[in-house]
Amino acid sequence: MPPCPDRDQLERLLADRLSGSEEHAVSVHVQQCGRCQQALEELTRRRDDKRGP
Amino acid sequence: MDDSSTSLSLLGRLRRTPTDQEAWGQFVERYGRQVYAWCRQWGLQEADAEVVTQNVLADLARQMRTFEYQPSGRFRSWLRTIAHRAWCDLLAGRKAATTGSGDSAVQDLLASVAAREDFLNHLDAECDREVLELAMNQVRQRVESTKWEAFRLTAQEGLAGAESAERLGLQVTAVFKAKSRMQQMIREEVTKLEGE
Numbered sequence: 001m002p003p004c005p006d007r008d009q010l011e012r013l014l015a016d017r018l019s020g021s022e023e024h025a026v027s028v029h030v031q032q033c034g035r036c037q038q039a040l041e042e043l044t045r046r047r048d049d050k051r052g053p
Numbered sequence: 054m055d056d057s058s059t060s061l062s063l064l065g066r067l068r069r070t071p072t073d074q075e076a077w078g079q080f081v082e083r084y085g086r087q088v089y090a091w092c093r094q095w096g097l098q099e100a101d102a103e104v105v106t107q108n109v110l111a112d113l114a115r116q117m118r119t120f121e122y123q124p125s126g127r128f129r130s131w132l133r134t135i136a137h138r139a140w141c142d143l144l145a146g147r148k149a150a151t152t153g154s155g156d157s158a159v160q161d162l163l164a165s166v167a168a169r170e171d172f173l174n175h176l177d178a179e180c181d182r183e184v185l186e187l188a189m190n191q192v193r194q195r196v197e198s199t200k201w202e203a204f205r206l207t208a209q210e211g212l213a214g215a216e217s218a219e220r221l222g223l224q225v226t227a228v229f230k231a232k233s234r235m236q237q238m239i240r241e242e243v244t245k246l247e248g249e
Contacts, residue, residue: 014233
């Protein structure tokens, strides 16, 4: 399996700012990588438990 | 925007249809129990606490129908104004009822700055919930149901992204992208509703 995408790539994935080919490669990787899935869980965790969804 | 009753928050439903019994039930459940609990914390007897609760709910209900709410913003100040008016009415009512009766301890308690601030702070917490509920309802109307479901499963039900993806037949990254996008839209909606 290719190396994990870095945090910046994951953030750009969430912000929909990856190129088509880049997003495809990241998606294929994340589909099989528990560590990257965990990283995405953390990046999308509530920023403010009191207010935010 | 779809402004059918299902797209409105609880307070929005009550303003639009004051006879909505189900909404009133939820309103009493949400605000009444809280007001009663504060009253008891402040040392009121059960009977007094019940009377005060009923007064606050009645004031909130009445002022909700007459106050001009502008959906473009300032939701928080609107609700806070209602709460403050209800509080002032409550004080006036207690003052009239206790004049000459020697019930000054209760009067002092209700009139204290600390009690008023506590009341408003708790109302603020309810307001936060109300604003969030309203924002989520509005965003849900605008997005694809699958994306909303991805957000609901992960952010509200606490399911892992992979499990949600499997349930929805999506790629894992699609679930996280949807979750992130919904969160952003809801935050923007909350900011707009608060008019800040």
